Amino acid sequence: MRKLSFLYVVAFSTLSCTASAHGALEGCELGNSGNIADSYRWNEAKRLVETLLPFAEATGVIDGELGMFQKLLEDAKTIFGNELILNRTTGPTFIKKSGSEEDIGFSPEEDDDIDMPHADRFFREIRYILDDEECMSGTLDVESPAFNMEDVIRLFDKCRLVHLRNFYPKKMLMDYKRNITSYVQGIASGRISEEGKTSYSGEMYYFSERTPYRYDLCFTEDLVNEELLLNDLLMDILRHPFVLDEKMNMLDFGVILAEPGAPVGHWHRDSGDYIFPISFSTSDVAGHDLPPFAVAVITPLLNVTMKHGPTEFCMGSSNLAGLDSLFLEDIPVKDPALRELRDLFVECTDICCPAEAWRTPLLSFGDVLLFDYSLFHRGGHNDSPDLRALIYNTYSRPWYKDPNFSMMDKEVHATESPLASFSETMQEMMRNVRLAIPNKIKPEDPNVLATIKLDDLEKLKQFRQRNNDFEEDYDYEDDDTFWEFVMSNVDVDIEGLEVCIRFTETETDCHPFDRGMDLTIATEAGTEVRVVAPDGREIKKITTEADQEQVIISSLNTKW
Known part of the structure; x- marks a missing residue:
C-alpha cells in the first residue's frame, strides 16, 4: 500500500488538480514548473502511465495484478478524456477522442524505426535555471517577516536546491554540536571503537571518501535529535508533494568532515538514474518531469567561508x-x-561543471540547504586551518533504498535498537534509517562534555592519523602521464585574461580565458598553471596533481 501511494503521487504531482467526490482527479492543468508545457495533456498521460506501469510491475508493487494501480489508469482517463485499454499481450493502449489508437511504449520490432524524441525542453529548463538569479544565488531568510512556505516550494521546484538562512535556533544547534564534538573526538581518541557496523549490514559506520582527508561518519542512536530532525518547517517542506511525500523515510544521517588540506572532491550525484535509467529514450520522461525521489539536507557546524571549501553545485x-x-x-x-x-554538458559529463552552471552557497551556522539527490555536486578544497563539519540528513519516498549502502533487491535491516525512547512519528520515519553501531562505546564523562567549547570541533583538525599515501608523497618526477582536466572562469571579467601553462623553464603556453569560458587542459602532474592579467597580476596559480579535478576561478575564490 505504501509503495502504491508513491506511484499515485508521482503520477500527478506534476499536475495541478482537484479531487472529485468519487476520488478521481479533475480540472488538471500542466505542471507547476511549466517544464512540460510543449506537450499535450494526452502525451503527458501516455508518458506517465508508460513509465510507471512497467516500473510498478518490475518492482513487484502490483505482484502481477493491477490492484490499486488501476486507480492511476482510471484517473488518467478521467483527466485527459481518453480511453485507456490495458492489454497484457500488446501493452497499454490509448484511444484518442478521434478514435485512432496509439501504443504506449515501443515494441522490439518498432525500435529500429522510431527516432529518439527531441530533448529541447530539458535543456530549455536548464537555460531557465542558469538565467534565474533566484536559482543561481537566491536565499530565503526564515527570520524575515516576508518569509513564506510558498517561496520555499517554488524555489525548490524550479531549482531543485534552496538555501534557508537562520533555519535552526542557535542555542539548540550549539548544544547538539557539543554532542557531535564528543562523538568525533571519541572515535579519534579511541574512546569509541573504530570497529563496528551500521544497522544496514556489516559495513563500516564511517568511511573515507575517494579524495583524501574527507570522512563520512554515520551517527549512533544517541545522536538522534528530534528537535532537529522533526523540525516543523522542515517536515512541511519535505512532505509537500512537489518535494517528497507525507510518508517519507529518513535514510541516513551523520556528519561529513573535511580536514585542513582536503583537496577538491569529485563531481557526483548521490544516486544515479536509479529509477528510470533510460526513461527518456523509452518513454520521453526525464529530468524534472517527475518530482525528486530523495532529498539531502545539510547543516554546517561553523560559518563556512570559501577557505573552508564549501559544497559546489x-x-x-x-x-x-x-x-x-x-x-x-x-x-x-x-x-x-x-x-x-x-554540448557544454557533453564535454563535462561527470568530470566538470560548465562555468555558468556553478554555484557555491556560503552557509552560516544555523542555515540549512536542501537539494535533489539527482543534482551534481562536490566538496571544495579546504584551504583553512579548521576541520570543516556538516550535518547531513537524507530523506526519501517510502519505497526507495539507497544503492550506495544496500543492494536494491535486499531489504534494509531494521536497526538493532528499537528506538523506543522516541516519538511514534520519529520511529516511523526512521524505520529504515542507517545508524552507526560501534563495537564498544565508553560513556563520556559528563564533566568533560560540559567543558567542550563551541570551536573544539574545528580545532580537532585531523580526524584520523594520516598515512601519507596521498599527494604529499606523490613523486611527480616519476610520472610522465598527461592528465586532462577542465579550468573554468565563472565571472572574472578582465579583458585579456590568460591561462599560462609552464612546460619547462623556457617554454610557456598561454590561452585566452574569458568570463564564462571552460578550457580543457592536458599536462603532466606537477606542472605549474597560472591565470594572469595583461598587467602581469597573478590571479590564480596551481600545481597540477595526478588525476587533477576541475579548477574553478570566480570572484568568490580569487582576488583581482
Missing part, C-alpha cells in the same frame, strides 16, 4: 536524470542555442 544538472546514462551527444536537440548548451 552544478545547477540544472538534475534535468539530465534519465538522459545522462545515454550518449548525450546523440540526443537530438532542435534549437541551435540549446544544442550548444547540451
Whole structure:
C-alpha cells in the first residue's frame, strides 16, 4: 500500500488538480514548473502511465495484478478524456477522442524505426535555471517577516536546491554540536571503537571518501535529535508533494568532515538514474518531469567561508536524470542555442561543471540547504586551518533504498535498537534509517562534555592519523602521464585574461580565458598553471596533481 501511494503521487504531482467526490482527479492543468508545457495533456498521460506501469510491475508493487494501480489508469482517463485499454499481450493502449489508437511504449520490432524524441525542453529548463538569479544565488531568510512556505516550494521546484538562512535556533544547534564534538573526538581518541557496523549490514559506520582527508561518519542512536530532525518547517517542506511525500523515510544521517588540506572532491550525484535509467529514450520522461525521489539536507557546524571549501553545485544538472546514462551527444536537440548548451554538458559529463552552471552557497551556522539527490555536486578544497563539519540528513519516498549502502533487491535491516525512547512519528520515519553501531562505546564523562567549547570541533583538525599515501608523497618526477582536466572562469571579467601553462623553464603556453569560458587542459602532474592579467597580476596559480579535478576561478575564490 505504501509503495502504491508513491506511484499515485508521482503520477500527478506534476499536475495541478482537484479531487472529485468519487476520488478521481479533475480540472488538471500542466505542471507547476511549466517544464512540460510543449506537450499535450494526452502525451503527458501516455508518458506517465508508460513509465510507471512497467516500473510498478518490475518492482513487484502490483505482484502481477493491477490492484490499486488501476486507480492511476482510471484517473488518467478521467483527466485527459481518453480511453485507456490495458492489454497484457500488446501493452497499454490509448484511444484518442478521434478514435485512432496509439501504443504506449515501443515494441522490439518498432525500435529500429522510431527516432529518439527531441530533448529541447530539458535543456530549455536548464537555460531557465542558469538565467534565474533566484536559482543561481537566491536565499530565503526564515527570520524575515516576508518569509513564506510558498517561496520555499517554488524555489525548490524550479531549482531543485534552496538555501534557508537562520533555519535552526542557535542555542539548540550549539548544544547538539557539543554532542557531535564528543562523538568525533571519541572515535579519534579511541574512546569509541573504530570497529563496528551500521544497522544496514556489516559495513563500516564511517568511511573515507575517494579524495583524501574527507570522512563520512554515520551517527549512533544517541545522536538522534528530534528537535532537529522533526523540525516543523522542515517536515512541511519535505512532505509537500512537489518535494517528497507525507510518508517519507529518513535514510541516513551523520556528519561529513573535511580536514585542513582536503583537496577538491569529485563531481557526483548521490544516486544515479536509479529509477528510470533510460526513461527518456523509452518513454520521453526525464529530468524534472517527475518530482525528486530523495532529498539531502545539510547543516554546517561553523560559518563556512570559501577557505573552508564549501559544497559546489552544478545547477540544472538534475534535468539530465534519465538522459545522462545515454550518449548525450546523440540526443537530438532542435534549437541551435540549446544544442550548444547540451554540448557544454557533453564535454563535462561527470568530470566538470560548465562555468555558468556553478554555484557555491556560503552557509552560516544555523542555515540549512536542501537539494535533489539527482543534482551534481562536490566538496571544495579546504584551504583553512579548521576541520570543516556538516550535518547531513537524507530523506526519501517510502519505497526507495539507497544503492550506495544496500543492494536494491535486499531489504534494509531494521536497526538493532528499537528506538523506543522516541516519538511514534520519529520511529516511523526512521524505520529504515542507517545508524552507526560501534563495537564498544565508553560513556563520556559528563564533566568533560560540559567543558567542550563551541570551536573544539574545528580545532580537532585531523580526524584520523594520516598515512601519507596521498599527494604529499606523490613523486611527480616519476610520472610522465598527461592528465586532462577542465579550468573554468565563472565571472572574472578582465579583458585579456590568460591561462599560462609552464612546460619547462623556457617554454610557456598561454590561452585566452574569458568570463564564462571552460578550457580543457592536458599536462603532466606537477606542472605549474597560472591565470594572469595583461598587467602581469597573478590571479590564480596551481600545481597540477595526478588525476587533477576541475579548477574553478570566480570572484568568490580569487582576488583581482
